[in-house]
Amino acid sequence: MQMHINDFDELIDLDRRAVVETMQLVCAISPDDLTRPTPCAGWTVDDLLAHMTGQQIGFAAAARGHGENLALWAPSHRPYLEVCVDVLTAFGSSPDVQERGFALPEIRDGGPFSAPLAISFHLVDSVVHAWDLAVSIGAAVELDADVLSAALRVAEQVPNGAERLVPGAAFAPGRDESCRGDLDRILVLLGRDPAAWPAVSPQTA
Secondary structure, eight states, rough: OOOOSOOOOHHHHHHHHHHHHHHHHHHHHOGGGGBBBSSSTTTHHHHHHHHHHHHHHHHHHHHHTOOOOOGGSSSSSSOHHHHHHHHHHHHOOOTGGGGGGEETSTTTTTOOEEHHHHHHHHHHHHHHHHHHHHHHHOOOOOOOOOHHHHHHHHHHSSOOSSGGSSOEEEEEEEEOOOOSSHHHHHHHHHHOGGGOTTOOOOOOO
């Protein structure tokens, strides 16, 4: 699987903007929202937020060379904004990150994956979870067109085989339906049903 981004710094920037959108949405969560259902079957907003937090912790660890510890990827109730700042720092501050292999124990054989490929996974994860969170709390999701275009190129390459039927799989089987734009296309490719969650607002800023 290849991620075609012209420049590593461009990829870091695209990913950063997707993460910032999740941060803004988290800031909009009220205590009453935490028990709301989400597009992630069986998960409340609180469950989704804990999962997102654990993913940020795990990716930060992977960027620093010790992502193979599966315990680091567990759902967490650490402050979300804090762990987002940490993962963005981990991706962008170390001069050798681009050359590092990322251990991602929840994906296929665990890697190591190249830094651009691993960060492209993080990008599409952030885009999808931004939508998950937005529609769950009735908020707008505002992602720039270039962020969605890059995430779509990743989503188009995610295998859509039997591994998506395994309990705990990251994504449900892809859906075959018409789409309004890049965000909808990303969502259906990764098994989401945007038609069932019509609260979503404009797809791009």
